[in-house]
Structures are given as C-alpha cells and as structure tokens.
Amino acid sequence: MFKQKLTSVVNNVEGAIGCLLIGFDGIPIDSVYKDEELPQMSAVAIELSNLLDKFRRLQIYDVGEVNEVSITAGTITALAKVVAEEYLLILALSVEGNVNRGQTMLRLISPFVEREMR
Template sequence: MFRQKLTRVVKNVDGSLGCMLIGFDGIPIDSVFSGEELVQMNAVAVELSNLLDKFRRLQIYEVGEVNEVSITLGEVTALARVVASEYLLILALDTDADVNRGQTMLRLIAPYVEREMV
C-alpha cells in the first residue's frame, strides 16, 4: 500500500539504504529494504519510535512538537518524520547521502501517507 511512496523516496535520494513506515507502537507497516538491512533498521526504528514518543510527552512542558529527528549510528544516518501523529517515516542513508534531500523527500510524501492512514 505504501511501498510505492517509500520506493519513490529511496530512488530519489542518492545514498538511500531504505525507507519504512512504522507505528509509535514499534510495529512496521511497510518498508523498502534488503534482507539484512531490514533486520537492523527494524531495531533502529523501534528505538526511534520510543525516543520520539518520549519527546511527544514533553509537549506538556510546552517545548513544542517534535516533527522530525536524525540520528547517526556508525555509517548510517536515520531520518525520522512524524506522520498522522501515530506513525513515523524513517529513511536510512549511507555516509555519502544527501541528508537535506532525504528530509525534503520525507516532507513531500508525508501528506500522501497521512491521507492513506485515515
């Protein structure tokens, strides 16, 4: 269902390793990764969803909403963007990738993914 949008992101960002849609509960909805990378990114995605969930709870302190974060783990940078308040789009990039392009692509597909979620 979402694979087409995720594939579009991966194809349009040089250095992309894959992209996934995951719920804040840690359950993956869809992804575009190869086998070994998928296992590693599932673990990273679950931790990112936990981290962003903690940031969401900080909203009671009026620090504002967290819409996206990036984290670098070894040779991989993971970009995460909140979608439809309960899901994350996560894009994995290698060290030579264009991070700004990755952020832009996640922002561009987020509204389409949100429409499909309702």
C-alpha cells in the same frame, strides 16, 4: 499500499538504503530497501519511535512538538518524520547520503501517508 511512495524516496535520494513506515507502537507497516533489508533497521526504527514518543510527552512542558529527528549511528544516518500523529516515516542513509534531499522527500510523501492512514 505505501510501497510506491517509499520506493520513490529510496530511488530519488542519493545514498538511500531503505525507507520504512512504522507505528509508534513499533509495529512496521511497510518498508522498501534499495538492495537488501538491513536487520538492524528494525531495531533502529523501534528506538526512534521510542525516542520520538518521549519527546511527544515533553509537550506538557511547552517545549513544542518534535516532528523530525536524525540520528547517525556508525555508518548509517536515520531520518524520522512523524506522520498522522501515530506513525513514523524513517529513511536510512549511508554516511555519504544526501540528508537534505532525504528530509525533503519525507516531507513530500508525508501528506499522502497521512491521507491514507485516516
């Protein structure tokens, strides 16, 4: 259901490795990889969901909502965007990847994902 949108992100962002849709519970919904699946991406996705869940709990302190984060670990940069309050879009990029374009593409497909998740 989401493959087409995830594929458009991977195909339109320089340096994209893969794009995933995952629940805050760590359960993957869908994923697309440019070449081959990276086994460590599942672990990164789960840790990002845990991190963002902790930030969500900070809302009780009037910190404000955290809707996007990026983390660079080794040679991979992972961008994460919260969608439909319970899910994350995660884009993995190589170090030379276009982070700004990646953020823009995640923002562009997030309304579609939100509509489909209802």
